[in-house]
Amino acid sequence: MLEQGEFANFKESYPQPRVTQDALPYWEAVRNKKLLFQRCPACSGAIFPPRSICPMCDAGAKPAWEQSKGAGSIYSFSVVHRPPSAIWKSHAPYTIGLVRLDEDYFLFAEIEGKPEDMAVDKRVQVNFPDREVPLPTFRLV
Template identity: 45%
Template sequence: MIQTKDGWPQPYALLDAQPYWEGLAAGQLKYQRCTGCGEAVWPAHSFCPHCDADELVWQAAKGTGTLYSFSTVMRGPTPAFSSIAPYTVGFVEMDEGYHLFAQIEGAPETLRIGARMTARLIERGGQRLPVFAAA
């Protein structure tokens, strides 16, 4: 069963991602970087998917990147999401070298793959989440 708060689905409390959620609560967007090969790691892991090293450190992201892909949702899957439909979601290729899936603000007809994006944090269901808009 999906847990909700104020009608918004809540993420699963995976231990590997706990620093990500704590970072958002503190106003920071965080990701992992492998100390073995130097690659950015996302989603959160307990080992590096690039080289199998188990030395991953959490770093703060700048919150900027380029729009990699997007899609506009016309009918939300839950009453809370239906209340904001239509809305756009997509992947942003972060400047640090990983892809982050998030809501994208802006009229869909104005969005362009490769456009520079900047994140801001919004509160939904008692938690902070990144939302991107054209820079």
């Protein structure tokens, strides 16, 4: 099981997740190449990022974890031509964006593929590249 704050101590240049108590199950699943989100048992709303209460209805019911199918569509995106750190230079140009998952929540991530192939509403699928810091990405389908 991951410990709170575990990823925060990496000296690597990839983005460093801040592991909170609410997000521990999410990051443990990512390590196992699975994508989780929460759903409110009171209003059925999808919740991401992880929270201890539902931000939509505030009913006080503890959100339940569900496994996402990892399928969605590009909601918005931007192509990065000037990377923020040395480790990203080999990736440039690369695409980052907001993906709307089919379960009705959003995730900001790298979107793999040629920048010229990107478009709003294009379908994507989650991917878990082998990197020292586990972060989900999406690829065009």
